[in-house]
Amino acid sequence: xxxxxxxxxxxxxxxxxxxxxxxxxxxxxxxxxxxxxxxxxxxxxxxxxxxxxxxxxxxxxxxxxxxxxxxxxxxxxxxxxxxxxxxxxxxxxxxxxxxxxxxxxxxxxxxxxxxxxxxxxxxxxxxxxxxxxxxxxxxxxxxxxxxxxxxxxxxxxxxxxxxxxxxxxxxxxxxxxxxxxxxxxxxxxxxxxxxxxxxxxxxxxxxxxxxxxxxxxxxxxxxxxxxxxxxxxxxxxxxxxxxxxxxxxxx
Amino acid sequence: xxxxxxxxxxxxxxxxxxxxxxxxxxxxxxxxxxxxxxxxxxxxxxxxxxxxxxxxxxxxxxxxxxxxxxxxxxxxxxxxxxxxxxxxxxxxxxxxxxxxxxxxxxxxxxxxxxxxxxxxxxxxxxxxxxxxxxxxxxxxxxxxxxxxxxxxxxxxxxxxxxxxxxxxxxxxxxxxxxxxxxxxxxxxxxxxxxxxxxxxxxxxxxxxxxxxxxxxxxxxxxxxxxxxxxxxxxxxxxxxxxxxxxxxxxxxxxxxxxxxxxxxxxxxxxxxxxxxxxxxxxxxxxxxxxxxxxxxxxxxxxxxx
Amino acid sequence: xxxxxxxxxxxxxxxxxxxxxxxxxxxxxxxxxxxxxxxxxxxxxxxxxxxxxxxxxxxxxxxxxxxxxxxxxxxxxxxxxxxxxxxxxxxxxxxxxxxxxxxxxxxxxxxxxxxxxxxxxxxxxxxxxxxxxxxxxxxxxxxxxxxxxxxxxxxxxxxxxxxxxxxxxxxxxxxxxxxxxxxxxxxxxxxxxxxxxxxxxxxxxxxxxxxxxxxxxxxxxxxxxxxxxxxxxxxxxxxxxxxxxxxxxxxxxxxxxxxxxxxxxxxxxxxxxxxxxxxxxxxxxxxxxxxxxxxxxxxxxxxxxxxxxxxxxxxxxxxxxxx
Numbered sequence: 028x029x030x031x032x033x034x035x036x037x038x039x040x041x042x043x044x045x046x047x048x049x050x051x052x053x054x055x056x057x058x059x060x061x062x063x064x065x066x067x068x069x070x071x072x073x074x075x076x077x078x079x080x081x082x083x084x085x086x087x088x089x090x091x092x093x094x095x096x097x098x099x100x101x102x103x104x105x106x107x108x109x110x111x112x113x114x115x116x117x118x119x120x121x122x123x124x125x126x127x128x129x130x131x132x133x134x135x136x137x138x139x140x141x142x143x144x145x146x147x148x149x150x151x152x153x154x155x156x157x158x159x160x161x162x163x164x165x166x167x168x169x170x171x172x173x174x175x176x177x178x179x180x181x182x183x184x185x186x187x188x189x190x191x192x193x194x195x196x197x198x199x200x201x202x203x204x205x206x207x208x209x210x211x212x213x214x215x216x217x218x219x220x221x222x223x224x225x226x227x228x229x230x231x232x233x234x235x236x237x238x239x240x241x242x243x244x245x246x247x248x249x250x251x252x253x254x255x256x257x258x259x260x261x262x263x264x265x266x267x268x269x270x271x272x273x274x275x276x277x278x
Numbered sequence: 279x280x281x282x283x284x285x286x287x288x289x290x291x292x293x294x295x296x297x298x299x300x301x302x303x304x305x306x307x308x309x310x311x312x313x314x315x316x317x318x319x320x321x322x323x324x325x326x327x328x329x330x331x332x333x334x335x336x337x338x339x340x341x342x343x344x345x346x347x348x349x350x351x352x353x354x355x356x357x358x359x360x361x362x363x364x365x366x367x368x369x370x371x372x373x374x375x376x377x378x379x380x381x382x383x384x385x386x387x388x389x390x391x392x393x394x395x396x397x398x399x400x401x402x403x404x405x406x407x408x409x410x411x412x413x414x415x416x417x418x419x420x421x422x423x424x425x426x427x428x429x430x431x432x433x434x435x436x437x438x439x440x441x442x443x444x445x446x447x448x449x450x451x452x453x454x455x456x457x458x459x460x461x462x463x464x465x466x467x468x469x470x471x472x473x474x475x476x477x478x479x480x481x482x483x484x485x486x487x488x489x490x491x492x493x494x495x496x497x498x499x500x501x502x503x504x505x506x507x508x509x510x511x512x513x514x515x516x517x518x519x520x521x522x523x524x525x526x527x528x529x530x531x532x533x534x535x536x537x538x539x540x541x542x543x544x545x546x547x548x549x550x551x552x553x554x555x556x557x558x559x560x561x562x563x564x565x566x567x568x569x570x571x572x573x574x575x576x577x578x579x580x581x582x583x
Numbered sequence: 584x585x586x587x588x589x590x591x592x593x594x595x596x597x598x599x600x601x602x603x604x605x606x607x608x609x610x611x612x613x614x615x616x617x618x619x620x621x622x623x624x625x626x627x628x629x630x631x632x633x634x635x636x637x638x639x640x641x642x643x644x645x646x647x648x649x650x651x652x653x654x655x656x657x658x659x660x661x662x663x664x665x666x667x668x669x670x671x672x673x674x675x676x677x678x679x680x681x682x683x684x685x686x687x688x689x690x691x692x693x694x695x696x697x698x699x700x701x702x703x704x705x706x707x708x709x710x711x712x713x714x715x716x717x718x719x720x721x722x723x724x725x726x727x728x729x730x731x732x733x734x735x736x737x738x739x740x741x742x743x744x745x746x747x748x749x750x751x752x753x754x755x756x757x758x759x760x761x762x763x764x765x766x767x768x769x770x771x772x773x774x775x776x777x778x779x780x781x782x783x784x785x786x787x788x789x790x791x792x793x794x795x796x797x798x799x800x801x802x803x804x805x806x807x808x809x810x811x812x813x814x815x816x817x818x819x820x821x822x823x824x825x826x827x828x829x830x831x832x833x834x835x836x837x838x839x840x841x842x843x844x845x846x847x848x849x850x851x852x853x854x855x856x857x858x859x860x861x862x863x864x865x866x867x868x869x870x871x872x873x874x875x876x877x878x879x880x881x882x883x884x885x886x887x888x889x890x891x892x893x894x895x896x897x898x899x900x901x902x903x904x905x906x
Contacts, residue, residue, distance in 0.1 A: 080787065082787075101786075103786045103789050103792070107789050111788070112787055114784075118781050118783065118787075119781070119784070120780040120781060120784065122776065122780055131773065131785075131788060134773065134774075135788045135789035135790055139770075140770040140771055140773070140774050140790065140795070141770075141771060142770040142771060143765065143766050143771050144766075145769055145770070146768045146769060147769055147773050148768070150770075189788055192788075193789055309699070315699060315702070371699055372639075372839075375702065376839055376878065377883065379835070379878075380836075380878035381879065383871045383874060384871075384875035384879070387871045387872035387875065503828060506707075507703075507707060510704075553718075553721070557714070560714035560718055561714050564707045564708070564710060564711040565711075567704075567707055568704070568707070575696065575700065
């Protein structure tokens with residue numbers, strides 16, 4: 028296997044009763060690339076990401092991450108190995124402040140949390156690292172507000188931040204800009220661009236402009252089947268893709 | 279340990295199981311359709327038994343008393359649902375547990391205030407004697423009647439759920455509530471109706487078991503747990519699951535209490551057997567539940583989609 | 584660092600401490616030792632309720648079998664004393680050890696389930712233990728077990744003395760609250776809070792949810808066993824009824840009444856419920872009727888319990904961390 032391949036999905040299949048959500052999908056994500064996954068609604072993109080993050084068990088197929096077979100690995104172990112995910116529908120720790128949300132991710136990867144006596148507030152290292160992440164996200168001014176008090180767009184940024192703070196090798200981003208306004212979407216887009224080459228990214232997104240600005244490669248999923256993979260230029264001119272997807276969009 | 283004894287215990291198991299089914303079916307429907315844990319279900323069973331004991335005395339007729347008691351309990355159940363329980367559907371399970379627990383306290387004491395801690399209830403005179411089913415097997419005719427009533431109601435319930443329009447609504451609601459509502463089914467009336475039927479079934483069980491188990495305050499608490507075990511085994515929302523689960527639990531519990539100590543005495547030393555036998559017998563049902571949950575966590579026949 | 588949970592107001596703490604130390608001394612001076620014994624009972628239930636609050640309030644796990652651990656603790660001490668082992672240190676260690684073991688096993692199995700199945704299976708386990716103990720005739724069976732002596736901790740402490748016993752209970756309560764406070768402010772406590780907010784998300788940033796819940800469950804069970812050890816000493820008696828599921832229900836009521844997820848919520852709830860019970864029982868046999876209505880009102884109108892109500896009347900301070 029090519030050493031620059033970080034994630035390799037081999038022949039993944041997932042059925043929900045009669046519905047085949049993932050139909051023998053094979054794709055890979057290279058080190059340092061931003062790989063976009065697009066497709067019409069219901070194509071099975073989120074199901075695929077869920078299988079990669081461990082939230083859904085595939086019926087057959089293999090997932091190899093960083094030269095290790097992680098098909099049977101549970102979610103939290105995958106995160107420990109550097110595979111983190113953000114969710115399409117925002118899942119934050121609502122009763123925590125913004126900085127404490129990030130601090131949780133930092134805590135998860137730094138030392139054991141089976142520590143019962145020492146107050147966690149005294150750990151300045153956690154706070155500093157969390158603050159650094161917030162600076163990157165541009166949320167440092169909101170550090171001590173409750174996560175539930177953020178605007179929707181800011182919550183999407185924090186959502187991304189939670190995954191980012193685990194210091195992953197591969198980020199699975201499920202529609203990071205979903206529901207965010209134009210200003211926040213631009214922020215998220217720039218954030219992802221900044222991450223390029225530092226973190227590999229598999230990105231589900233509907234916004235075609237964003238996809239073409241961000242992606243090194245694009246894979247197109249239709250009805251659970253991968254119909255094309257390639258550079259944005261190739262995909263743009265791929266007749267199958269145009270017929271199945273882009274054609275509807277630009278009609 | 280004769281074959282006769284085993285047969286007799288098997289019949290007892292069937293009888294108890296059928297009564298458990300009456301309780302469990304109402305419980306599983308309420309749980310499956312309204313997604314509500316109702317701890318007060320056992321209290322309705324008790325109320326049914328008390329109404330029966332009281333009305334049998336008033337009317338001097340067992341079956342008339344039972345009929346009236348069942349109707350009254352159904353009304354009480356529907357009133358409860360329409361006023362109080364309805365507000366709990368949207369709440370989390372913990373709130374439902376605590377609110378219905380509070381309801382148990384209220385209902386228990388209300389019964390105590392009205393009728394006292396217990397009421398006498400005996401089986402009708404004509405059924406007081408035994409019937410010879412097989413040579414050497416004398417079985418209580420009253421218990422036979424219970425079995426008959428239980429089977430009859432089970433049949434009626436199945437017809438209701440599978441053949442009638444209401445039954446179709448119930449099954450639709452059990453598997454997918456939002457869809458049922460979207461299809462225009464009057465959910466509120468359906469819920470009240472389901473609850474009323476559940477209460478009526480409780481009352482039948484309470485009335486039938488009253489002469490055997492004694493009509494007293496608190497009788498609901500112990501049988502409620504068994505009903506929950508039944509629906510966990512059978513699958514939440516499934517009436518057929520409640521039936522299979524109830525018969526299973528009835529057999530395991532009743533036969534277990536006779537057979538297990540006997541088996542233990544055959545295999546182990548007498549001291550160990552006399553200590554362990556009854557102990558294991560009493561937890562047999564729970565072990566069964568744990569095994570089912572381990573093998574098939576959603577129950578044997580899950581009604582939920 | 585926050586010294587105390589901001590949800591329970593300072594004046595309540597000070598009042599509580601004053602009452603806790605002053606009241607029994609006054610009662611003793613007045614020769615009313617019976618009331619001191621009643622106070623001890625309330626504090627013991629407070630410890631039990633606080634232990635349940637760990638998993639119910641902080642953990643969000645609706646365990647309907649917590650009374651089993653209380654009962655196990657009580658029976659361990661009761662059995663040991665019956666067999667002649669009156670050393671309190673040994674007895675209490677055994678009580679906590681066995682409840683910890685039981686919690687480890689029950690938790691390992693139950694925590695694989697979610698939602699209503701979790702409630703059902705914890706309930707079933709508690710009933711299992713209830714019936715098991717009920718059938719052990721050697722230690723009283725359904726009639727219960729009387730013990731003739733109380734635990735002996737040395738240092739010249741005579742636990743038969745109501746005032747002495749009270750202060751021992753108070754000490755245990757304070758230590759329990761201190762322990763719970765440290766735990767909930769630690770890294771472990773953070774994870775538990777996170778799990779309650781969104782356990783899927785917590786897994787998704789790398790926390791093995793099941794392990795944390797299991798450890799919490801074991802801690803709660805151990806503290807429950809501790810309260811049981813105190814309880815059997817207080818009543819010189821233990822019966823399987825202590826483990827009946829309705830007893831678990833009463834503990835849950837205490838947690839809810841006092842305020843779910845606040846440090847001393849279980850304690851306040853125990854106090855309120857038991858005082859209500861004693862006061863109403865003075866006037867009528869049917870005190871459960873009135874308690875039932877009060878509980879219903881609290882559930883429907885004040886879902887966060889009495890602590891939530893108190894918070895509402897003060898300034899609407901939001902829960903914010905302090906930098």
